Amino acid sequence: MLKPPSDMPMYGNIEKSPLDFSEVDTRLPMLVYMSREKRPGYDHNKKAGAMNALVRASAIMSNGPFILNLDCDHYVYNSKAFREGMCFMMDRGGDRLCYVQFPQRFEGIDPSDRYANHNTVFFDINMRALDGLQGPVYVGTGCLFRRIALYGFDPPRSKDHSPGFCGCCLPRGRKASASNANPEETMALRMGDFDGDSMNLATFPKKFGNSSFLIDSIPVAEFQGRPLADHPSVKNGRPPGALTIPREILDASIVAEAISVVSCWYEEKTEWGTRVGWIYGSVTEDVVTGYRMHNRGWKSVYCVTQRDAFRGTAPINLTDRLHQVLRWATGSVEIFFSRNNALFASSKMKGTTKDCIPQCWHISLHIHLPHCLLLPSSTLPFLRAVHCANTQCHLPDIPTYHHRHALSPGHAGDQVVWNCTGRVVAK
Ligand SMILES: O=c1ccn([C@@H]2O[C@H](COP(=O)(O)OP(=O)(O)O[C@H]3O[C@H](CO)[C@@H](O)[C@H](O)[C@H]3O)[C@@H](O)[C@H]2O)c(=O)[nH]1
Ligand SMILES: [Mn+2]
Helix, strand or coil, X not given: CCCCCCCCCCECCCCCCCCCCCCCECCCCCEEECCCCCCCCCCCCHHHHHHHHHHHHHHHHXXXXXXXXXXXXXXXXXXXXXXXXXXXXXXXXXXXXXXXXXXXXXXXXXXXXXXXXXXXXXXXXXXXXXXXCCCCCCCCCCEEEEHHHXXXXXXXXXXXXXXXXXXXXXXXXXXXXHHHCCHHHHCCECCCCCCCCCCCHHHHHHHXXXXXXXXXXXXXXXXXXCCECCCCCCCCCECCCCCCCCCCCCCHHHHXXXXXXXXXXXXXXXXXXXCECCCCCCCCHHHHHHHHHHHHCCEEEECCCCCCCEEEECCCCHHHHHHHHHHHHHHHHHHHCCCCCHHHCCCCCCHHHHHHHHHHHHHHHHHHHHHHHHHHHCCCHHHHHHHHHHCCCCCCCXXXXXXXXXXXXXXXXXXXXXXCCCEEEEC
């Protein structure tokens, strides 16, 4: 852990540097490298488990109301993209946004994109279309989250917002049963509504675990993530100047608490991975995690910046690419046959989204299944042609194009989380 910066600005010293930094605040953001505890007998839940440990540790150490999630094989290509994402979050009504998803863009792919690594149909058609409905799906990286949405709360004013479909299209009985279908699931913690009885703090240790630091940080993150109350139309706003109060400096007891929330037993008998944080048990945990938020009524935004916000690497040899798409196709099938199928969505999910998400899965299966069929027979030229036709890429003129083995499936690596308050937490 780098030494945490003080709250006061620290201006550069002219004598020590040839450049004049006398009016520049030279503090570095706090950087923490975190490695969660893993033990035999405790499922670490792969990426979803890593993300949940990061969310808890960062709640204790900096509690940024917004969190940027980047995979280890991606990097920031446009620092101004953060501001664009935050504009959506801070806009009027932005407090009902759970995340801002940026497109995934890749480097090092051959010009003909023979393995369809750019996923053009998905990132430039499907995701843009979903943006016009309830918002894009979460695709695992390049995503700016509202911390409170990750905690499984309903969006603010959820009672004021009626479902997106016309009530008369549903038989009365069905509508009533949709909203009461699973009281445990739909009766989320209505932090933003502040209607007193719905925020039952007594249930928090069962949901979030026994860390009182963590539980106390939850209302703070909710408050700090609200839009500025600078206009009468801003409901539930944060008064100007509310964020300028000095922060507590990290001491040994806070660091000890952060270590305890990343221990392998912390999640036992809590709702981490089931209703709180990244959801466990799916090979495409990202899609399920985003879907659960949409199902509570949160909206998301697709933010396509002129200069790519982030860039990453993709598997550029056929075997690795096939393993990747096999995983995605497995995830799609798995979701289809689970309670996370949008056909069973709650009444808070927009009707049009309910209709479209299964369509997207259909498209995804259409694209990915041919890849999967190819897996055992990737050398057959005929199947390769089918594969390329399905993924809309050109067949290369020279089949022996040199493949670089940049990545292998499930390559080791870590998640990086930026807590968007100037402090950085990483694993
Ligand atoms: O046991 C694991 C496996 C993976 N990861 C992380 O997961 C991320 C994605 O893994 P990668 O091997 O790069 O998979 P991709 O197929 O490239 O990932 C895409 O698909 C995944 C869902 O299948 C999403 O989670 C990713 O964000 C998305 O970029 C990486 O940053 C890894 O650090 C872990 O932390 N632990
Ligand atoms: Mn990757």
